[in-house]
Amino acid sequence: MLRKSHFNIRKFIYDTFDKDAAKVVFEREGIWDCTTCSACLKKCPKGVDTTGIVMGLRSLMVEDGRIPPPIRDALKSIAIHKNPWKISAEERSKWAEGLGVKNISEGADILYYVGCTPAYDARLQKVARAIVEILNRAGVDFGILGNEEGCCGSEIRRMGDVWTFEYLAEENIEIFKKYNVKKIVTTSPHCYNTFKNEYKGANFEVQHYTELVASLIEEGRLSFTHQIDKTVTYHDPCFLGKQNGIFDPPRKVLTSIPGIKLVEMDRARERSLCCEGGGGRMWVESEDSEDRLAKIRVGEAMDVGAQILATSCPFCLLTLEDVVKTGDLEESIKVMDIAELVKEAL
Amino acid sequence: MSEEFEPNIVGFACNWCSYAGADLAGTSRMKYPPNIRIIRVMCSGRVSPSFVLKAFQMGADGVLITGCHPGDCHYIAGNLKCEKTMETTRKLIDVLGIGEERLRLEWVSASEGSKFADVVTDFTNHIRGLGPILGKSQG
């Protein structure tokens, strides 16, 4: 983050050699600037767990109550409503009304874990509905947790509240056990990542929805009837791509859709540029004067002639689309989730 | 001699690293308790469980095996074989009521004279603290 922020992870590490880590982090600015995208972690030749250190330093801030108000509100909301968006848990499954989605308590092969943002955010609800329609069309036996679904804790962990994360993880594992869940499919790469890599003692398989859809297409369970004659580029979300190595299934889905011409941006796959939506950044106001990475990213997509910038992460969708809206670019480029494109082509 | 319990300790040291380390402790005139008596073997991997059992049977209160550090073994991996053998041997002597902590395996290189002295001192104090093996004195 050195390029945009004063935050320099090396400086933090060196300074904490002989000084109290809490003091160092309290006196410095920039600890909230890291998006935990893990680009530095993946490249570090000495294998330093930079992202882990950021989360650790943030936990010192949280422990001491030194947190920016929007983050404090998000944390509080999770404690009360089990989502960071300050909306009642009773309204969690409103998006699914009228879709006839089965509750997992009725028993199903797959739990579709929707996630907080797709459940509450009006824009993302479209993505959740699209996924339901795709799964129904392919005849997948799935169910949702309804209002019983709670936050996965990925973002809260990255904001430094490790205690609440552990509590959420335990509670979720209990719920999954209660309904004998063997396989979970997520909308968000963030939920996917935390279930897969951070839930200790979990005993279930996790898939990102793009993986499932790619295999449904391959098995011939999904077929397309509509053409989408568009040039599309794909933005690899950090938590799906560079952190979990899932590069090909989303592309496979896109290239299976008739008419779509997939073009790659220079920074693709492991080289993808972070949209700045991770690590709790959705709840922090950006104060830097530099261009937002999402803006650079939309520019890169337009440079390769894309009419549609596709992605597969709720945060990426929101940050990228925000740039398009605020920059008056709606005529030139559209930001869409892969699920929406698939649904359109069915 | 004092009234304090003075344990008998049998040491097995491999020729290439730890026996040389013990010699170095000597040439450097380091001091350690005299309770240990070292038997030289070519490799720690030569130490058979029967040697350990024999030592306890004859009245040893502790057995210390020293070998080369992993990766330094003169015979490629004899030290790791010893580690594996001693894992089960430790369980066996525990079952026999001797207590697994009376058998210790340590890596000491030819250059670690001071480590050898420290290991012996520590192990001797440890065994002294444990006291005689129960039932032995009555037997």
Add this chain to the structure above:
Amino acid sequence: METAEIRIGVYICHCGINIASTVDVDRVRDSISQLPNVIVSRDFKYMCSDPGQELVRRDIKEKGLNRIVVASCSPRMHEPTFRMTIQQAGLNPYCLEMANIREQCSWVHEDREYATAKAVKLVSAAVAKVSLLEPLEEKEVEVRPEALVIGGGIAGIQASLDIADAGFKVYLVEREPSIGGHMAQLDKTFPTLDCSACILTPRMVEVERHPNIELLSYSEVIDVSGYIGNFHVKVRKKPRYIAMDKCTGCGMCAEACRMKGKIISEFDVGMGKRSVPYIPFPYAVPSKYTIDPENCLFITKGKCGKSPACKDACSSDAIDFEQKEEIVELDVGTIVVATGFDLFDAREKPEYGYGLYDNVLSGLEFERLVSSSGPTQGKIVIDDKEPRDVVFVQCVGSRDKSVGNEYCSRVCCMYTAKQAHLIHEKLPDAKLTVFYIDIRAFGKGYEEFYDRVREEGVRYIRGNVSEIIKKGDRLLVMAEDTLLGEPVDIEADLVVLATGIVPRKDVKEVGNLLKISRSPDGFFLESHPKMRPVDTATDGIYLAGCAQGPKDIPDTVAQAKGAASSAMTKMARGKVKVEVTTASVDTFVCRGCGRCVEVCEYGAPNLEEVEPGIFVSQINDSICKGCGACSVVCPSGAISMKHFKNEQILSQIAAVI
């Protein structure tokens, strides 16, 4: 077995006052004299002195002693001395046991009572063991005066020439059509800037002409059996589809080839093209063509026009599509492993854009670009344009845990400095920047060369490059200057990655073939990192060059000479002593379970079928190193370790407590 009465002599040394000041020598002597079979128990001021040794020799003769215990310093010090002493008196040297009452008693204890009591126990244990010791016969095996050298890079070339010059026959096996290895691909060598080909070519020609060297090029070792002195080796000679004795190296076949200019040249690492019949480089040895079977239309499709163009063009009728592979069997006394290295594949570091951008080159690709024998005749051009801004990135694939290579490749700092210098020489106006983590200029003249390059205006920035992206038709290199803590962006037309040295892809298979092990970095493991840097744990097999770990040319040549010298020492004597204290099998007790075969690192035990369905382990004395691991795992107690038999050690244990 002899049943003669055991007659032991025990000699306790004062070592001046080294032992006597802490240990009551008189008391030890008297206690020991009470032990069974002890005929003589004496003390003496210095046992290792001539009179001390003479005392032992006289007693042996006069008192008929047949076992000797010397209680003095460490056996690591004087065991060889006293073995010789008793041998001079007609005893078998293995009828000796020493008690270490100096290093492991008098020097480490202060209390005279305790030290004396301990000394008595240590000497008693030695007496107990010596009573059970058996005479052992020393053994020697013949060493054949032929050596095998695997790999024809500079390491293999140097080792072959040294061994051959000493008068021994050398079989040099090279996998590629020509010897020369990586060194042949380099332009200039650091820090002296000699042209690589100029110093290598004469040596290659020497190999070809040497009466003692048989070069097996385009060949691979496929099997090695036996042991020091008598290795049996199988080599596969791949078909060249060109008769070596007829080919004149004229190159008409390559000119005529229908695939001419369409096949990527391995030698030019993708920077140039070649035909199907090819000679890797102009000064190749042997200077004969080879038909690349993977790309040949006639071989792959069975059809090449009306008839193969190369065949029509060859005026000496050398093209022979009927050629088959051949297995050659060799018997050699020693083996030198000089199999070299592979270059790190920079695609594993996607942030650098290698493989994506044509103007991001590996270090070796740049060598071919800048070489006057290369595809551009040494003109530094990218897309027909001379670069104005060139960035070098150090430590690509080295010192990098993210790709699993923790080690330093030891050549990249210097080759980067050299490459920067070469660009500066040819394009004085080009702006040159090197990104580095640390600069390692440790060799003779290296630091001086690095200083010279900096003075030439090359900018060194400390920091690892974070990413390289496209900016128009140029590249944007982004990094942090970690000395200043500031981000740096540099636009470049050419990026050269200092790609490191990694073990050969098939290093594991080759290791298994030769039964030599590897260190954690993946390279072959030397016997001792300092004292035996060219030996392997297998006697008779020696290491040279990058097969053992990254090295520059001077170090490679030095190690190759060392490996050659080790091999020659064994062959010059013609015989080698093998370990006497080896394991042996009581074939009557052995039930053929094979645990010994599993546990042995050297392949000494072998199950042999003595009767149909009945297996018995046989241990090859010449291979066994005497570690004793097999005797520990043997469930039936059939294996005993000479000189460290179970009963011998058990008697020591009983006596020491």
